[in-house]
Amino acid sequence: MTERRSVIDVFWWTVLVVCALTVLFPLVWIFYQSLKTNREFFQSVWTLPETLKWLNYKTAWVKYNIGSALLNTLYYVGASLIIGTFLTTVNAYALTRLEFKGRKLIWGTIMLSLFLPGINALIPQYVLMRDLNLTNSITGLVILDSFGESVFFLLLLGGFMQALPKELEESAFMDGASLFQVFLRIIVPLSAPGIVTVAIFKFLSLYNNFLGPFIYLSDQKKYTIGVNMYQANQMMQYTSDWVTLFAGVLIAMIPSVFMFVFFQRWIMEGATLGAVKG
Template identity: 40%
Template sequence: MKILKTLSRLAVRIPLLIWSIIVIFPLVWMFIGAFKTNAEIFASPWGLPEKFNFYNFVAAWTDYQIGTAFVNSLFVTILGTVLCLVFSIPTAYALERLRFKGSEILLNSYLASMMIPAVLGWIPLFFLLLKLNMLDNLWALSLIYAVSHIPFTIFILISFMGNVPKELEEAATMDGMSQYGILLKIVTPLVKSGIITASILNAISFWNEYFMALILLQQDSKNTLGVAMDLLKTNAQYESAWGVMFAGLCIAVIPVIIFYTIFQRHIVKGMTEGAIK
């Protein structure tokens, strides 16, 4: 029996270990390449640099405007995440608790919109923002990010709000608390895990987004990290700035890795609780 248990564990762990190496190795290679000169990259692409220096990071941050793009991405990510919560929390509560005529149709419409490819709305959205004089605007991009993720956020929050005891809301109503007070002071704290989970997933999605920023932003000073990295990749091909490109990738990837490492327990906890509920 012990041998069978050991073999079964190995059968699960060995593929996971191999997959982990496949995923982690490119990241390690990218990080090492960020400290190499172009000569070292061509001479020894898999070896360690002779000397660790931060020239590539400085060049990527200043010469290739990765620093400006980093700030822009940080802005649209934070603002988009906050706006998405502001729109989604009351909507999810209304659909879950305040049953009204057409609420089921509205909820199903939100959920069905998750199945529609986003690419179908890019051209109409471009001309809409053009008429509203909102192209090349980070505030407008943040709003679009927020609105595009409302259905997904509602889908997560409803599963949590449905498990909040109605007796708590009834007691608060008897004490004279308004519907908004119940939402903000009772329901919202009790669904904190769902809010954190949705916020983290949305933030990572906004940080990595590329196509919407490419279409709706025109000035280089407004570019987000995805667009800036695409330009840096193009320049690297013609200027042999491979070390700088690796450094730019590190700048774009490391915050996501750190962010996910810190909050991974909240993500797993939130998704598990949501699935159970």
Template identity: 35%
Template structure:
């Protein structure tokens, strides 16, 4: 590719990126100003004095730390459960010999296609009768179930590319099957595990409708609720509303910035081969 062509492409990408990120820039910009500025003609404003009050409202009245802790806790437990469950299933699907293997693999993959929204209503009844609504498990169980099919799919694809010889040497050394999976295979599948962990994190962090249906107790609500609650409470204070949205987005963006190479590598290794 010639230099001029590359420069043209560079400028084009830069323009697209500006347009694409513009709503987010606008959101951040207006989270720093008085709500009255919203009705000015200006597209973006340069704040004379930054209105930190918006962020103080969001942090204190929005009960941000409380929701943040719930989101972190629920996401963390879900990730650990998803990885353990998916890696052991993926191992049974790729390496072990059993008759019903293709059948159960197909069944689990169906989980990617079945809309969770169609299971919301009956799940609400089931969780209610099991006493799971308004508890952390009422979020962790469905989140794990929803994450497992896709994670198993990615891990199965990745595991197929690992040579069997490694396990053979493990067997020679007299390691049990459980040690082989969690001490030999797990480190080797790390790139795919990171992908699975990060996508599961993003899904849990951002999930709304199940939390909205299964949780009504303040104690267990997660971050997306803080945005909703706040919108009701501060319905005309747009600046503070925007501040809550910015605060909610920051952790996910940081995690993404840290792991973005891994997500790309994982998708390249897993999803393409299928």
């Protein structure tokens, strides 16, 4: 039994290593390509650079206006993250912990929306944003993404809150606490791992969001990092400066990779605790 288990463990360990290599290999390849000259890149994409061209990163930062794009992204992601996470927390609490008429109907409607592809709402959203004069505005994007509730995040945090004992709220109400005090002082602290998990997923989704900023932003000075790097890629038709583009891609990846690695424990803990009924 032990020998059989060890064979199975080795098999799955091998599978996981292969999967990890399929993810890491393209990143390593892009990294050492970004340290080449364009001549070396076109001569052979597999050979290592003769000398490390760290100047490519400075060139990418200046040439593609990455600093300005990152500031735009910081405002867009930061504001959307704070407002959106707060609204998701409030909505999850109202739909899972409060009893009121129509609650089941609202939940049913939310579940039905899972069968509607998000791309179907693209045209109505654009018409609404245009009529409200919110196109070509980063603030307009913040409003759209903050108030456009995600069913996935709502279900994730709602499932987490459902695992909290109901007696905690009942005791607080008996002591004279208001609904807002119960929410702020009991539910929010106890749901912190779930809230952080949702916030991290929201950050990754917002930072990597391309379609929204691409559709609604027409001023190049307002581009987020995703749209900015797309425009840099389009420039390759005329310049073929691929090593600088690779350097820019790696710079653009740093915030999302850092967030995932640094908060990975929170993601696993929040997802696990949210699945436990206590």
